Amino acid sequence: MRIQKAVITAAGPAQRALPLQTLIDRDGQEKTVLSILIEQALAAGVEEICVVVWPGDESRYTQAAGRHAGAIRFVAQAEPKGYADAILCARAFIANDPFLHMVGDHLYVSSSATPSAQRLVELAAQEECSVSGVQPTRESLLPRFGTVAGRRVTGRSDLYRVETVIEKPTPTEAEQRLMVPGIRAGFYLCFFGMHVLTPAVMEILSKGAPTLSAALAELARKEQYLALEDEGRRYDLGAPYGLLIAQLALALNGQDRAQVLSQMVELLADRELRAGAGGGRQ
Helix, strand or coil: CCCCEEEEECCCCCCCCHHHCEEECCCCCEEEHHHHHHHHHHHCCCCEEEEEECCCCHHHHHHHHHHHHHHEEEEECCCCCCHHHHHHCCHHHHCCCCEEEEECCEEEECCCCCCHHHHHHHHHHHHCCEEEEEEEEEHHHHHHCEEEEEEECCCCCCEEEEEEEEECCCHHHHHHHCCCCCCCCCEEEEEEEEEEECHHHHHHHHCCCCCHHHHHHHHHHHCCEEEEECCCEEEECCCCCHHHHHHHHHHHCCCCHHHHHHHHHHHHHHHHHHHHHHHHCC
């Protein structure tokens, strides 16, 4: 199974501006979030990329893609019908092919020599099935993520055969149905925001699955579906300080790490000095 296509969803009314934001990437270059995501997909071996956008945003996204504009195609989500519908909008582009899926309002930072997208693509091609990136996530964040449970694959500490998928479970629901042996107490395997999906997922979505999680829950009942625990980090750009934290993550994993750390130490030291001076005057 070769994964040569990717779909980036970016049409959400509350998220559509986030992929257009500019950050300094790990190579020290100024890039938009969209451009960073495109580069990660291309590095994983993808050749064609579809970006699902809000109608009328095509020109802004073309500009944000920069030198990669020629490698992408746009599909508009005509109505704000949600995340699952956004993926389904790319059905004609996908045709009958497997595809890498990334969400446009998250940024992925890996300290591994093999980036997250590449790991997922390689595993999906090897196993010839859908694979979702997951990460142990504390219970308080469950309302923000789809969550999975399943059995570890023999011989692997980071790979699970998915049996259950629930969209944004309550803590009680998670405790009853989503606990995975070996995951520390209070943590659950939540989606990383990156998947490699077979055409079967598009077929399930087209039949009315209300969410991607619902479609993946059905997929798990029909065919092999795996979850790969990623050692990298996902950063929700729409969360409070999300862009700032993502930028710090890129900087601390990039070529300018020493310079950024030095400036952070100076900033903290200056803050402590000012606090101390203020206390002395009281």
